Amino acid sequence: MDSDYVNSLFDLQGKVVAATGGGGVLVGELSRGLAAAGAKIAVLDIDENAAKRVAEEINAAGGIAMGFKVDVLNKESVAAGLQNILDRFGTVDILINGAGGNKKQATTSPDLSFFDLPQDAFQWVFDLNFIGTLLPSQVFGKFMAQRQQGSILNISSMNSYRPLTRIPAYSAAKAAVSNFTQWLAVHIAQEYSPNIRVNALAPGFYLTEQNRFLLTEASSGELTPRGQTIIDHTPMGRFGDASDLVGTTIWLLSPASSFVTGIVVPIDGGFSAFGGV
Numbered sequence: 375m376d377s378d379y380v381n382s383l384f385d386l387q388g389k390v391v392a393a394t395g396g397g398g399v400l401v402g403e404l405s406r407g408l409a410a411a412g413a414k415i416a417v418l419d420i421d422e423n424a425a426k427r428v429a430e431e432i433n434a435a436g437g438i439a440m441g442f443k444v445d446v447l448n449k450e451s452v453a454a455g456l457q458n459i460l461d462r463f464g465t466v467d468i469l470i471n472g473a474g475g476n477k478k479q480a481t482t483s484p485d486l487s488f489f490d491l492p493q494d495a496f497q498w499v500f501d502l503n504f505i506g507t508l509l510p511s512q513v514f515g516k517f518m519a520q521r522q523q524g525s526i527l528n529i530s531s532m533n534s535y536r537p538l539t540r541i542p543a544y545s546a547a548k549a550a551v552s553n554f555t556q557w558l559a560v561h562i563a564q565e566y567s568p569n570i571r572v573n574a575l576a577p578g579f580y581l582t583e584q585n586r587f588l589l590t591e592a593s594s595g596e597l598t599p600r601g602q603t604i605i606d607h608t609p610m611g612r613f614g615d616a617s618d619l620v621g622t623t624i625w626l627l628s629p630a631s632s633f634v635t636g637i638v639v640p641i642d643g644g645f646s647a648f649g650g651v
């Protein structure tokens with residue numbers, strides 16, 4: 375085994391990546407990381423300006439990217455996104471299902487009990503995280519099945535293993551994403567091609583817009599009791615930084631993991647390993 379072979383294991387040069395939620399904090403960083411590894415990136419987001427901003431950053435840094443609006447909850451919008459990518463890049467090799475999030479109205483608090491959580495808020499969170507993973511997997515998965523190759527990376531969460539307090543919709547939806555990752559990995563390998571892999575990341579705690587209201591005080595920026603509890607239960611003693619996700623993503627999307635499918639990788643500073651004592 376020589377070093378050229380080992381380096382080629384992590385090669386993503388020229389691969390075309392479609393990244394939903396790419397205008398956001400975590401998938402924006404994954405997009406920048408994958409572009410630096412030589413991949414061409416289609417940054418897809420319901421926030422068109424955010425998608426274009428990330429694509430412009432990548433292009434300005436010497437990478438190749440385009441950004442445009444896609445709503446992961448609208449199959450026609452996703453299909454139009456695929457067509458747009460084919461027109462510009464000719465193919466697509468990788469789908470990252472990164473659009474997701476939680477909202478305050480689906481979160482229990484002293485002012486909002488579990489019994490009063492509005493159904494529409496619960497539904498909104500469930501749809502965005504689960505249906506928003508399902509629809510792009512159908513549209514892009516069909517294209518990959520025709521080509522007999524491809525890779526899908528879902529973004530689950532730490533709370534898919536054990537639910538976190540206060541966020542029942544988000545916990546249930548991410549548990550569904552992890553379960554679906556395994557289901558789709560098996561189905562697509564058996565029914566279409568063993569060269570199409572489906573895996574997921576389970577990030578621990580990263581301070582971003584979706585959880586800032588839970589982890590830090592709006593007025594002072596100090597940790598909330600919940601934020602402190604998380605740090606106390608994270609053996610590495612800090613929140614994750616978006617860049618912490620890049621290496622695992624390159625591994626899961628490159629030939630280095632060619633015999634890996636149906637796994638959900640915790641990237642959590644040891645949170646899931648720690649029993650609390």
Ligand code: NAD
Nearest residue numbers: 395397398399400420445446473474475531577579580582
């Ligand atoms: P973020 O809010 O910065 O990014 C999410 C992006 O999704 C936003 O740019 C938003 O515009 C986009 N989006 C929302 N609805 C959409 C739709 N219908 N169609 C297309 N795009 C849509 O959040 P983030 O923290 O970067 O989260 C990225 C992913 O990581 C999410 O799936 C999130 O649930 C997951 N995650 C985050 C954490 C964390 O600690 N931040 C932990 C575990 C998992």
